Amino acid sequence: MSTQTAPPAAKIRADSPAATTAAIKSRRPRRPREFTSKAVVNAVLVVFALYTLLPLTWLVIASTKTYRDLFATNPFALGDFSFFSNLGELFSYNDGVYLRWLGNSVLYTVIGSLLSTLISVVCGYAFDKYEFRGKEKLFGVVLIGLLVPSTVTALPLYLLASEVGLVNTYWAVLIPSLVNPFGVYLARVFSEGYVPGEVLEASRMDGAGELRTFGSVSLPMLAPGFMTIFLFSFTASWNNFYSALMILNDEALYPVNLGLYTLMKSVYQQPELYPLVIIGSLVAVIPLIIAFLSLQRFWRSGLTAGAVK
Template identity: 55%
Template sequence: MLVIGALYSVFPLIWLVTAAAKSPNNLLGTSMFQVDGAAIGDNIQRVLDQDDGIFLTWFGNSFLYAGAGALGSTIICVAAGYAFDKYRFPFREKLFGFVLVGVLVPVSALALPMYLLASKAGVNNSYWAVFVPSLLNPFGVYLARIFSRSYIPDEVIEAARMDGASDLRVFRSVGLPMMVPGFVTIFLFQFVTIWNNFFLPLVMLSDRKLFPVSLGLYTWNGNTTQSPEFYPLVITGSLLAVLPLIVAFIALQRYWRSGLTMGSVK
């Protein structure tokens, strides 16, 4: 069952690779596994040259939104989860439950209120309209509290305080390094979420030069009904858009393995 599930999950990626390695004339009229090695280079070049290289602009925007947004969101989530776990303050559980309510609210229900707020603040159709909402991640706070409870023993915190470390120093020098696996996990989840985000940029942005790659490919896909030559552009662009996510998972997975023993008391 696991093998079948893995094949089912990987099959769309395999199709992207084989479809991107076909010329426009052979895209829909040949077998899936009939590829042309030279065609993928031509398709990539067409993607990069289309509309004066706007795909690279979209790609850079996605890196900015996803990279900066995921990093800022992860820092906030880890700090909040650490505070909810290690500190005792009035209404702690009620406040945490209030944070979890945000997990139940669908993003589509928040799009219009966020647009009105961005319009009121005068930041709609700007980078800030997409970046600021991506900093809030209630599910990340929930995960950070679980990781804090699992990886940071209370005895370590007490020992650091007895040595005279301030609360901020304890978090920065003791808590945060021990939560590296949780930090990486939350970062990857948020990076993928922001990278694939479509609805929020669709509502917030009207300038094509501010589009992320997901919204940019959507505009190209809308042209396929009148101009079939956009099909290879959308497929090849989708393949290029998936590559950063694969690289991120491969590059950061070692932190999960190294973190299996980081929470032990020595």
Template identity: 60%
Template sequence: MSAADSSLLRPKLLGPATVNVVVAVSVLYTLLPVLWLVLASAKNRDALFSSDLLSLSDFSFLQNLKDLFAMDGGLYGRWYVNSLLYAVLGAAVGALVSVACGYAFDKYRFRHKEKLFGLVLAAVMVPQTVLALPLYLMASEAGLVNTFWAVFIPVLFNPFGVYLGRIFARGYVPDEVLEAARVDGAGELTTYARVALRMLGPGLITVFLFQLTAIWNNFFLPMVMLSDQDLYPVSLGLYQWNSSASVSPEYYPVVIMGSLLAVLPLILAFVLLQRFWRSGLTAGAVK
């Protein structure tokens, strides 16, 4: 085949039909586990392993839901509230901290600024599991092990959020606007809180969603820090129930139902905040 023929063939291989097939396969690959979760959550323990999931028989969705919140004295409800506190409150405070740090890196001059920011970028590449043991030792020295704060405090600081905060500050907050606020007599805190922070709204939402997803799915840090079941998040609690299911099969339906409910807050957050999410992702894309 000549070079001319291959050049004519290449656009056809990368045409709309090929792209649509790749997108359809990707969507199917993503949605199949969710579909299985929805169908399996409506089956009782016996039907879960013996019948066709697509069958409408052995429907026990409501019974599984009741069993979920009644299992082990209603522990799942406590775990769910814990996860909401860890994730929503932690993501909100963490987003504010990250964006403020990113704003400072972009708008202020101080010694070794770029070197410090280089350390932030290096910290992005450090896996969170590597930090679990040092964080445990520090929490142990402070007497925070097996407390709410042992999980909540570490999630407030996110190097990737600081990096995004600097990008958003550069893309959304013109220096001329800050200078105008200073000329009008506003201090640095007033300028940031009343001017810059409002312009950084899409950036805050984007960092918040990243933080929310990471904290909600956080598993290893709570497993290291916590031994009290009343402090478990949903991820760790469902893992414990799933480990017990091989001995007590009655845990299987509630684990599946609990997993289905566990994905709802993330879906709801992305649906409600997707408008800000889209605009935040394009920050700095157009000069």
């Protein structure tokens, strides 16, 4: 007797149309899951945007209200448009002391940030392009400076300033702002990403000295990094509060944030000063917004340093 066996099932070739269609279907993303993930991400971004913008929105709305409207109306409801009258009272308060505070902040921030950024760029460039004894150990000391909070150094800086007679002067605020360990670290990273060693060698072969090479060749290449470090220094200097509180006693030398703090303490005895504190806070934010909007293209390009090789 002969037994008949069923023929084996035909195998699908790997290069057949059926196999190709099956592979495409297996790799096709699932649309519901993709939609859900995008919705979650967008929802989280909306929450963070509201968390960031709601205080600023309230500040803008509250700056248009009188003292009575601040406590008699909804926080996000518009009252009588008193923005310009509040602004006039702010600038005329105590013989225009707010304008003095604003000018002090501009002085501390612009001059201090420019000098601090230049020092940081020079130091970072030197750490990157030159070889000297103990370079990495010294750079490690700079990195340790990143771990020390500024509030910890406020009291030692006050004691040092008192020893040399700089307490309650502009120099007591300007000189400590020149030291920026984070700026030195960023400058070294930018120097590695933006300044090729071959360009420096070519400049030296053409007879340029080290100072001319840095000023004419390296510094223009480091412009995005320079502006990025400047923005970080600008923000830190503008928001500097505790050091100024420790070192300054004269109201005429206060930066704007410390001046607003003293004005806020007067609110408990003079509640009608509430609108001045609010609109003063709004005016104090404007320079930061202008700085970021005008320099953001340098900041964006600087953040990508070394990302593409």
